[in-house]
Amino acid sequence: MSGILSLMICMPLLAAVLCLFMSASGARWIALSATVMMLVLGIILWRHYQVGGPQWQFQESYPLFGRFGWALGIDGIALMLIMLSVFLMPICILASWEAISKRVPEYMAAFLLMEALMIGVFCAQDLFLFYIFFEAGLIPMYLIIGIWGGANRIYASYKFFLYTLLGSVLMLIAMMWMAQEAATTDIPTLMQHHFPVAAQRWLFLAFFASFAVKMPMWPVHTWLPDAHVQAPTAGSVILAGVLLKMGGYGFLRFSLPMFPDASAHYAGLVFGLSMVAVVYTSLVALVQNDMKKLIAYSSVAHMAFVTAGLFAFNQQGIEGALIVMLAHGLVSAALFLCVGVIYDRLHTREIDRYGGLSNNMPYYALFFMLFTMASVGLPGLANFVGEFLSLVGVYHASSWVAAVMTTGIILGAAYMLYLYRRVCFGTSDNTDAAALPDLSAREWLTLAPIALATIWMGVYPESFMAPMRADVAVLTARLAGSAPAGDAHMITSGTVRSTPQTQEEGKQ
Amino acid sequence: MTFLQQLALTAPELILSTGAIVLMLVAAWAGDKATRPITILTVFLLFAAALSLNGPAGQGGSAFYGLYVADAFGAFAKIIVYVAAAVCVAVAPRWFEANDRLRAEYPVIILLAACGMGMMASATDFLTLYIGLELQSLAAYVLASFSQKDSRSAEAGLKYFVLGALASGILLYGISLLYGFTGTTHFGGVASAIHAGTSLGLIFGMVFVLAGLAFKIAAVPFHMWTPDVYEGAPTPVTMVFATAPKVAAVALLVRVSVVALGPATHQWQQIITFAALASIVLGAAGAIGQSNIKRLLAYSSINNIGFALIGLAAGTQAGVAAIMSYMAIYVAMTLGSFACVMQMRDAEGNPVETIASLSGLSRSRPGLAAAFAVFMFSLAGIPPLLGFYAKFLVFDAAVAAHLVPLAAIGIAASVIGAFYYLKVIKIIYFDEPAAPYAASANILVNGVIAVTALLVSPLGYLLLKPLALYAGAAAQALFG
Numbered sequence: 001m002s003g004i005l006s007l008m009i010c011m012p013l014l015a016a017v018l019c020l021f022m023s024a025s026g027a028r029w030i031a032l033s034a035t036v037m038m039l040v041l042g043i044i045l046w047r048h049y050q051v052g053g054p055q056w057q058f059q060e061s062y063p064l065f066g067r068f069g070w071a072l073g074i075d076g077i078a079l080m081l082i083m084l085s086v087f088l089m090p091i092c093i094l095a096s097w098e099a100i101s102k103r104v105p106e107y108m109a110a111f112l113l114m115e116a117l118m119i120g121v122f123c124a125q126d127l128f129l130f131y132i133f134f135e136a137g138l139i140p141m142y143l144i145i146g147i148w149g150g151a152n153r154i155y156a157s158y159k160f161f162l163y164t165l166l167g168s169v170l171m172l173i174a175m176m177w178m179a180q181e182a183a184t185t186d187i188p189t190l191m192q193h194h195f196p197v198a199a200q201r202w203l204f205l206a207f208f209a210s211f212a213v214k215m216p217m218w219p220v221h222t223w224l225p226d227a228h229v230q231a232p233t234a235g236s237v238i239l240a241g242v243l244l245k246m247g248g249y250g251f252l253r254f255s256l257p258m259f260p261d262a263s264a265h266y267a268g269l270v271f272g273l274s275m276v277a278v279v280y281t282s283l284v285a286l287v288q289n290d291m292k293k294l295i296a297y298s299s300v301a302h303m304a305f306v307t308a309g310l311f312a313f314n315q316q317g318i319e320g321a322l323i324v325m326l327a328h329g330l331v332s333a334a335l336f337l338c339v340g341v342i343y344d345r346l347h348t349r350e351i352d353r354y355g356g357l358s359n360n361m362p363y364y365a366l367f368f369m370l371f372t373m374a375s376v377g378l379p380g381l382a383n384f385v386g387e388f389l390s391l392v393g394v395y396h397a398s399s400w401v402a403a404v405m406t407t408g409i410i411l412g413a414a415y416m417l418y419l420y421r422r423v424c425f426g427t428s429d430n431t432d433a434a435a436l437p438d439l440s441a442r443e444w445l446t447l448a449p450i451a452l453a454t455i456w457m458g459v460y461p462e463s464f465m466a467p468m469r470a471d472v473a474v475l476t477a478r479l480a481g482s483a484p485a486g487d488a489h490m491i492t493s494g495t496v497r498s499t500p501q502t503q504e505e506g507k508q
Numbered sequence: 509m510t511f512l513q514q515l516a517l518t519a520p521e522l523i524l525s526t527g528a529i530v531l532m533l534v535a536a537w538a539g540d541k542a543t544r545p546i547t548i549l550t551v552f553l554l555f556a557a558a559l560s561l562n563g564p565a566g567q568g569g570s571a572f573y574g575l576y577v578a579d580a581f582g583a584f585a586k587i588i589v590y591v592a593a594a595v596c597v598a599v600a601p602r603w604f605e606a607n608d609r610l611r612a613e614y615p616v617i618i619l620l621a622a623c624g625m626g627m628m629a630s631a632t633d634f635l636t637l638y639i640g641l642e643l644q645s646l647a648a649y650v651l652a653s654f655s656q657k658d659s660r661s662a663e664a665g666l667k668y669f670v671l672g673a674l675a676s677g678i679l680l681y682g683i684s685l686l687y688g689f690t691g692t693t694h695f696g697g698v699a700s701a702i703h704a705g706t707s708l709g710l711i712f713g714m715v716f717v718l719a720g721l722a723f724k725i726a727a728v729p730f731h732m733w734t735p736d737v738y739e740g741a742p743t744p745v746t747m748v749f750a751t752a753p754k755v756a757a758v759a760l761l762v763r764v765s766v767v768a769l770g771p772a773t774h775q776w777q778q779i780i781t782f783a784a785l786a787s788i789v790l791g792a793a794g795a796i797g798q799s800n801i802k803r804l805l806a807y808s809s810i811n812n813i814g815f816a817l818i819g820l821a822a823g824t825q826a827g828v829a830a831i832m833s834y835m836a837i838y839v840a841m842t843l844g845s846f847a848c849v850m851q852m853r854d855a856e857g858n859p860v861e862t863i864a865s866l867s868g869l870s871r872s873r874p875g876l877a878a879a880f881a882v883f884m885f886s887l888a889g890i891p892p893l894l895g896f897y898a899k900f901l902v903f904d905a906a907v908a909a910h911l912v913p914l915a916a917i918g919i920a921a922s923v924i925g926a927f928y929y930l931k932v933i934k935i936i937y938f939d940e941p942a943a944p945y946a947a948s949a950n951i952l953v954n955g956v957i958a959v960t961a962l963l964v965s966p967l968g969y970l971l972l973k974p975l976a977l978y979a980g981a982a983a984q985a986l987f988g
Binding site for chain 2: 106135139147378
């Protein structure tokens with residue numbers, strides 16, 4: 001099976017080049033078939049991934065370019081994020097099938113390029129190869145927002161590009177220092193390397209600048225609402241679904257294992273920012289008139305559960321953060337698709353222009369309801385598992401932080417239900433909104449798979465947790481020495497409360 | 509070493525200078541109708557000079573009592589210079605034919621300039637340095653004012669000449685101070701004198717020499733001439749200015765800094781660090797308001813020189829290898845972007861230089877637009893394009909030399925630069941189409957665009973191994 005990762009990076013690239021020489025409909029079909037093939041490859045990858053096998057699988061390494069090598073390999077965490085990417089990609093293409101009518105070949109090429117780079121980010125095992133994939137993603141996303149975006153797209157595309165670039169360049173300097181200090185660019189080796197504590201601090205901050213922007217964490221989240229509002233539907237889907245996860249992935253892959261002491265030192269900072277993000281962005285979401293903006297702010301709040309969970313330094317917190325990442329990838333992507341469905345019909349995202357959609361679009365209302373409930377954290381759906389676990393983890397670290405974070409769930413219910421009520425319930429004064437037709441077959445195809453995955457993750461999260469559990473265990477073992485003491489002292493007889501209990505919690 | 513053997517070391521300069529004299533006679537005799545054969549011969553001569561580096565001229569050692577050296581460092585710089593000059597000569601006739609008068613002297617002057625640049629790269633004595641520099645500069649003054657139809661061109665030539673003469677004066681004054689305080693003009697002699705002890709006069713001399721050279725590479729604070737000259741000179745000439753002489757001057761600066769002023773590294777490091785950061789910031793900030801694409805590229809070249817100087821500021825062998833690799837990649841990007849500028853002409857065939865005219869280019873000329881975008885992203889240093897690797901090398905060298913704050917500030921300032929490159933891409937891709945450009949089937953110019961775009965695209969990474977090898981050997985030759 002070695003070589004499958006290279007194949008998964010190269011295939012979308014080839015398809016992207018091919019798209020450029022095609023007519024509009026040819027490009028659509030090529031993009032769709034390429035992304036479906038990628039999904040098949042992803043499933044093959046998952047089937048062949050040995051749970052409980054070696055930490056790094058499907059490894060390949062060629063010393064190809066100058067200072068850095070073409071080193072690929074995945075662990076369970078990367079596997080799950082790759083699955084998320086290849087799962088969302090065909091849906092993105094379908095969602096743009098009719099919505100994008102100008103310059104289709106370039107559009108499809110940009111998306112396929114994006115897919116190749118996302119896969120690259122998640123499986124790069126060379127420090128600088130990671131950086132290249134991580135940064136190169138800016139180019140297609142900049143073009144997607146700038147060419148096919150809404151009225152204010154230029155501003156949004158600049159803001160997106162420059163914000164993220166400024167965050168990342170400092171990380172590059174830190175990477176160079178690390179590569180020299182440790183005399184290797186191999187990420188698995190670096191994850192075991194012990195950097196001097198004093199250096200860890202500034203290295204952590206340099207990486208933090210990058211991942212906090214990507215995540216995004218308050219107060220550097222302001223690019224996200226703009227980018228989401230202006231991006232075309234599929235652009236928002238991929239941005240919320242996968243690109244935001246790169247920040248969390250970065251924390252997991254770099255900040256925590258490489259700088260454990262600094263992570264512990266700055267855990268308070270991360271908690272503080274996460275608390276502000278949850279409360280503040282939830283309140284901001286409550287007063288939005290633009291649907292996409294509302295969901296964008298809710299993303300910032302959900303991502304705060306990820307950061308708080310990660311810096312809880314325990315298994316529940318980290319596993320919870322991972323599940324929130326995956327769940328948010330599905331649910332927020334689906335919510336953006338739901339917005340896209342009605343935007344395509346009425347060409348406005350203003351909440352007041354809609355109303356009473358449950359009368360004339362019952363299936364749409366049903367899907368929208370499901371994803372609203374998932375976003376709120378209803379038990380049985382994906383987000384609940386993750387948010388619950390990460391709150392448990394945070395509670396171990398600090399009960400006060402957990403208390404504040406919990407208000408996020410309440411506020412989340414408030415703004416999402418408020419949104420749903422205004423869009424779907426009641427009666428509409430707008431005759432055009434009352435006459436909208438229900439979902440087409442193509443829209444069914446985009447929403448139904450995500451709905452199934454959301455229920456699957458909510459009912460039996462073990463399928464998704466199993467591949468990642470060993471990696472989380474390695475990470476917690478690595479962090480054990482530097483984890484700050486929590487304030488919540490549960491009455492336990494000491495040590496035996498790890499795996500079995502977590503499984504139980506996961507299945508609730 | 510016999511005199512003949514020593515002459516063999518200077519083979520490229522011999523080929524270029526005798527070739528230039530012969531072609532000058534041909535030009536005088538046959539007039540402008542001989543331009544085409546002269547152009548072709550010039551390209552051949554430049555390639556012959558590059559090939560001759562394969563022999564003793566590539567690494568034969570010192571000649572003429574230490575006035576001149578044929579080493580891997582010089583050879584590396586010369587290959588880039590000759591290839592860049594050849595490309596600039598090859599694409600020029602069509603442009604001059606369409607916009608101005610085609611004149612037979614043009615390739616000959618470039619040959620002379622290339623000869624001077626070769627001397628600069630190989631100089632190990634302040635006298636050879638000065639002669640090479642002046643040969644190149646005088647040729648450049650003529651080239652800047654080459655257009656007879658455009659009064660901006662005459663203005664550019666005059667400006668360049670006056671400011672260039674001032675810089676030469678500063679340089680000469682610095683050299684005389686160094687000579688006065690060390691008693692020698694030989695790089696090695698100066699180095700050992702500095703090693704024995706520095707004095708205020710020596711430091712002054714060093715500052716003057718570096719200031720003169722900073723003018724030639726257009727580093728801040730000696731950059732003011734660049735936008736005006738780049739804008740006024742005919743586009744093929746601007747293409748020359750932005751590539752070959754830059755490489756030669758950077759090579760010269762590196763050799764002077766490392767070989768002659770090596771023992772005073774800590775002193776000049778401060779100067780270079782300042783020039784590097786100031787060039788990055790001013791080059792980026794100055795470019796933002798520009799509406800003329802040539803002025804924008806002028807600021808871009810100031811910005812890029814700043815990044816290259818970070819490699820020199822490191823003051824290490826890796827840093828020198830990085831700055832030379834940077835220049836090689838920079839030349840590829842710049843040749844490509846100027847070739848794109850040469851394709852910018854309105855329906856009547858007149859050249860247009862406003863950035864606004866690029867509006868919506870992606871729809872009228874998708875290929876040209878894509879190439880332009882590749883060069884812009886690459887100049888901005890966005891991975892996976894090759895421009896990223898150039899920046900990567902210099903910053904890596906700076907970090908290795910424990911200059912982390914310098915690297916951090918420099919790379920953060922590169923975000924300012926990204927802004928105006930993005931602006932060009934925005935105009936090309938996001939805006940509504942303006943009047944389309946005239947179609948151009950010029951195989952040479954299109955070929956240059958295609959080849960450089962491929963080099964800059966991620967495919968260029970496949971060439972990094974040989975590049976690292978040669979740049980490493982070049983740096984090794986200096987530190988040896």
